[in-house]
Amino acid sequence: MSKAMSKVEPPSRGVRFTVGRDAGGRWIVSDREGLIGGLFTDxxxxxxxxxxxxxxxxxxxxxxxxxxxxxxGPIFETPVRVPRAIDPRMKIVGRG
Known part of the structure; x- marks a missing residue:
């Protein structure tokens, strides 16, 4: 009796993203190079x-x-200062 074997290719690039929680309980996604990521509610x-x-x-x-x-990282831990000309009810989603 022979066994059928399937060849499974290992991931070519390895782990690219890490998912977990920050100290505030928010969900974080961060890539291995620190270029892509974000904060999520679930x-x-x-x-x-x-x-x-x-x-x-x-x-x-x-x-x-x-x-x-x-x-x-530190860029996300620094409080965002909102200029007075911006309506404080607006949601700031990033800095640029």
């Missing part, structure tokens, strides 16, 4: 974003355990 949205950005490549997204806290 895990499903964070994973969906990471999978979409990695073209659904197997092994490209790593979800860290609940007891691990992630950070997007």
């Amino acid at each position: 895990r499903a949205s964070a994973v969906h974003f990471a999978m979409f950005e990695s073209d659904h490549e197997p092994g490209a997204v790593c979800c860290v355990p609940e007891d691990v806290t992630l950070s997007l």
Whole structure:
């Protein structure tokens, strides 16, 4: 009796995105090079974003355990100062 074996290709690029929570409980997605990422209100949205950005490549997204806290880095930890000319009710989504 012979066994049928299927060759499975390993991920060509390895883990590209890490998904986890920050100290404030928000969900974070960060790529390995620090170029793409974001904050999300729920895990499903964070994973969906990471999978979409990695073209659904197997092994490209790593979800860290609940007891691990992630950070997007100092640029996201600095409070945003809103100039007086901007309506304070507007939501700021980034700096540029």
